[in-house]
Amino acid sequence: MEYPSKLYYSISEVAEITGVKAHVLRYWESEFPTLSPKKTRAGARRYRQKDIQEIEAIKSLLYNQGFKIAGARKQRREARKAEADQPAPAAPQLAMGFDRMDNAERLAHVRRELQEVLGLIQALRLAAPAVAKPKAKKAEG
Amino acid sequence: MEYPSKLYYSISEVAEITGVKAHVLRYWESEFPTLSPKKTRAGARRYRQKDIQEIEAIKSLLYNQGFKIAGARKQRREARKAEADQPAPAAPQLAMGFDRMDNAERLAHVRRELQEVLGLIQALRLAAPAVAKPKAKKAEG
DNA sequence: CGAGTTCAAATCTCGCCGTCCCGACCATCT
DNA sequence: AGATGGTCGGGACGGCGAGATTTGAACTCG
Structure with a gap:
């Protein structure tokens, strides 16, 4: 899903982006405490990217x-609570300082991370199986 | 949940045990392929403990x-399928032949894949966040 | 045989999840 | 100022998914 990057989105923009009709967005807002966009003084909703992800x-x-x-x-x-405990993992760490290591070290490092990541995927797939599978490209060159 | 241990249970016993009415059990049977008790020659359902767990x-x-x-x-x-594939996948492939690689190209390749995988995880977490996280074992070597 | 259990199938009910409609408010354009 | 167009909240309405009830026949067991 690609969409223009800005600070705030109106309800109709969000409807467009997410494919969820505006009146449904309002309805969901009444059902999900985790979805509560800011509002202008006049009461109009201002969605941020965070809200769109939600x-x-x-x-x-x-x-x-x-x-x-x-x-x-x-x-x-529950997801929100979990997020709060454990802030964004892995990705940022991944790139950091990588090109300063020597080759063996890099290899070992990447390998460890990959193991971990695979474990993560396992868990995710078991818990949430309804997901488009990525083509496994064989790195068997 | 405690209940008498025997080989077969009638639908009304199962209704009693599980607290699910008999007609609902029949209904579920029509909706869940994973629930299909044996039947007597006369067509009466014979549930086993496995069915009760289901x-x-x-x-x-x-x-x-x-x-x-x-x-x-x-x-x-999914749960059924996962049960069937006890032997943990993926990890074995990962290890296979890996320690024979040594060139930078490989490394870069793996690294790209890892990035991609991380993107995947991102997507998965957004889509299916309610997941028991695997303990991130910091292999700090 | 008669009471009880089970069956499949049809029909009915009810609540979830929106959907539609409304008058009012606000911002921008002419 | 008036017109246009997006947004607001709220209430009435509706489809349908999930079960509940009913019907009537077949089977089981004493």
Whole structure:
């Protein structure tokens, strides 16, 4: 999903971007405490990218994974809590300082990370199987 | 949940044990391929403990976790498949032949794949965040 | 045989999840 | 100022998914 990058989006822009109709967005807002965009003084919603991600997450729970609203709400609540405990993992660390290592070290490093990542994927796939599979390109050259 | 241990249970016994009404059990049977008790020659259902566990699982998905039937069905299907593939995949492939590589090209290749994989995880986490995280074992060597 | 259990299938109910419609408010353009 | 167009909240409405009930026949067991 690609969309223009800016600070705030109106409800109709978000509807366009996410494919969720505006009135449904308002409805979800009444059902999901995790979705609460800022509002202008006049009351108009101002969505940020964070909110759009939240919407995508909810959408997936409801339409891909087949949760009812109550179940999806619970999932999101817990996901938020988990996020709070454990801030963004792995990715930033990954690049850091990489080109300063010597080759053997790099290899070992990458390898460890890859193992870890595979474990993560395992867990995710078990828990959330309804996902488009990436083509496994064989690195068997 | 405690109940008398025997080989077969009638539908009304199972209804009693699980707290799910008989007609609902029949209904679920029509919705969940993973639930299919044997039948007598006369057509009466004979449930085994395995079936009772399946029912409890479905019940939890529907009533505790808040799945819709379609979602719960998917979960069960996946759970069954996962059960079948006990032997952990992926990791073995990863190790295979890896220690024979040594050139920078390989390294770069792996690294690119890893990046890609991390993107995948990002996407997965957004879509399906309610997941028990694997303990990030910091292999700090 | 008669009481109880089970069956499949049809029909009914109810609540979830939106959907539609409304008058009002606000910002921008002419 | 008036017109246009997006947005607001709220209430009435509706489809359908998930079960509940009913019907009537077949089977089981004493």
